[in-house]
Amino acid sequence: MKGKHADAVLLAKHPLRWRSLPISIKTGIIQNLRTVADTRSRIEGDALVAPMPHVQVLDTALVAQIGGGCVHGRTTPIRTKGGWHFVAQLAAPTILYSTREELRAILVHEFAHCFYFIREMVLASDNGRRMIDRTPAGGSFRTEDEDRATLEKPSDWFGSADADGFAYWDSPLLRNTRAPDGTRLLRNHTPAEV
Numbered sequence: 233m234k235g236k237h238a239d240a241v242l243l244a245k246h247p248l249r250w251r252s253l254p255i256s257i258k259t260g261i262i263q264n265l266r267t268v269a270d271t272r273s274r275i276e277g278d279a280l281v282a283p284m285p286h287v288q289v290l291d292t293a294l295v296a297q298i299g300g301g302c303v304h305g306r307t308t309p310i311r312t313k314g315g316w317h318f319v320a321q322l323a324a325p326t327i328l329y330s331t332r333e334e335l336r337a338i339l340v341h342e343f344a345h346c347f348y349f350i351r352e353m354v355l356a357s358d359n360g361r362r363m364i365d366r367t368p369a370g371g372s373f374r375t376e377d378e379d380r381a382t383l384e385k386p387s388d389w390f391g392s393a394d395a396d397g398f399a400y401w402d403s404p405l406l407r408n409t410r411a412p413d414g415t416r417l418l419r420n421h422t423p424a425e426v
């Protein structure tokens with residue numbers, strides 16, 4: 233990947249985990265990074281703001297703290313030289329098994345969380361507070377209300393198709409039927425993160 237968004241989609245490889253994965257899974261993850269970058273660029277091209285948050289692709293599955301269901305993505309603060317940033321993290325099964333439509337819906341959903349937390353952080357620093365009040369506990373939310381409370385209004389940020397088709401909690405686009413098999417497959421090789 234070249235250009236100004238060269239580091240916008242990165243694979244976060246854990247040295248031991250990555251080594252334990254079969255070559256077919258590693259190849260699949262690497263090949264699909266370009267699709268993730270392309271999807272992010274398309275969302276950005278249609279959006280009312282730019283740039284979109286960065287994306288980290290994980291080399292592991294994510295499971296929910298409660299219920300153990302598979303989690304497609306989450307919003308996470310990461311520290312870089314420039315300070316704190318919110319990134320959208322995608323679980324490995326998400327990039328291995330999602331259709332383009334599902335991937336786009338998941339990214340838009342996570343970006344809406346990123347924008348919420350970025351805005352909260354700006355407000356907190358304007359008010360002299362050093363902490364934001366609401367962080368994604370364990371990276372995922374337990375109820376739809378919790379999830380919605382930390383999403384920006386899609387039409388304030390995204391293109392009309394992404395805003396109109398925004399995938400909330402119960403959207404079939406967030407219920408990828410192949411993801412549980414993918415999660416099981418990944419977990420045969422490396423423990424999932426909770």
Ligand SMILES: [Zn+2]
Pocket residue numbers: 341345373379
């Ligand atoms: Zn959410």
